[in-house]
Amino acid sequence: MVAIGIVSTGVYLPEKRMSSNELAGLAGLPVDVVEQKLGIKEKTIPAEDDHTAYMGVLAAKRAIEKAGIDPKVIDLVIYIGEEHKEYPLWTAGIKLQHEIGAVHAWSFDTALRCGTTIMALKLAKDLMTADQEIKTVLLAGGYRNGDFINYKNANTRFMFNLGAGGGAIILQKGYEKNNLLGTHLMTDGALSEDVVVTTGGTKNPITKETLEAGLYQFDVLDPTGMKRRLEEKSMANFITCIEKALYKSGYVKEDIDYVAMLHMKRSAHLNVLDKLGVDHDKSIYLENLGHIGQMDQIISLELAEQQGKLKDGDIVVLVSAGIGYAWGANVIKWG
DSSP states (O other): OOOEEEEEEEEEOOSOEEEHHHHHHHHTOOHHIIIIISOOSEEEOOOTTOOHHHHHHHHHHHHHHHHTOOGGGOOEEEEOSOSSSSSSSOOHHHHHHHHHTOTTOEEEEOOBTBTHHHHHHHHHHHHHHHOTTOOEEEEEEEEOGGGGOOTTOGGGGGGTTBOOEEEEEEEEETOOSSEEEEEEEEEOGGGTTTEEEOSSSSSSOOOHHHHHTTTTSEEESOHHHHHHHHHHHHHHHHHHHHHHHHHHHTOOGGGEEEEEEOOOOHHHHHHHHHHHTOOGGGBOOOTTTOBOGGGHHHHHHHHHHHTTOOOTTOEEEEEEEETTTEEEEEEEEOO
């Protein structure tokens, strides 16, 4: 099988930040709870011009520059950003493709909430394997779902970490470095309506009254039931996805050299590493950025490179979960 490797990554992070003190004030929580339990010292906040797809454009341009390629060689652009973007009912990938000058590519949007990057890497690899015309693929997008957070709603406290930013990855067929190996994904529809924005869809259209009531923000419809269902399934599914992705790649969890993980509460992050038997310094906790959705794995990879945590031959695991609920992991042989 022809190797498919990561040529480069790109990240865009807004300059604006919300500190743990500010978040504590908005949420009515002690600062030590915000920093130690929620795991937020500060997080990125979008400025006026930090629109979703546009942040993806900026990240994509950085990835293209790092790769040293002409955007005209890109065959496919997969938008991995959020549905919350510049306009509703809009294919952001086509705009992104245009803005970076990928004139010979075609494009589409894909979504699996915070599992989108994991899923899109598998999708890109499968398309490249099946279609001989697809040799270079760009995955890019932006995230700013923090716009939907009501800090007075304690039921959504687990999402108070939502930040903003953009991420991009360039994959190339026949590239012998940073090889993308196995992926495993799981979804569970029993949790599909636990976390929703109740207003704005066909069930509850937007009205003056619903806007004034703040019903356009995230809510948890069954907090007790959701907590029970996640406790029963989530951690087990995290580990299952990682172990099965490793198995498909010819490795076991003892081979893991680095874990690029989504930001979640500190205890959960450490629990994943402990269950894998991976030293805590083989992952980066994103406490100074927050949870930037499906961009977390890309950001973690870039930080790991900058901090010298990745070396040739390392087995790297990307892992995430998305509301809905979805879990997924990719394996990369680095260098």
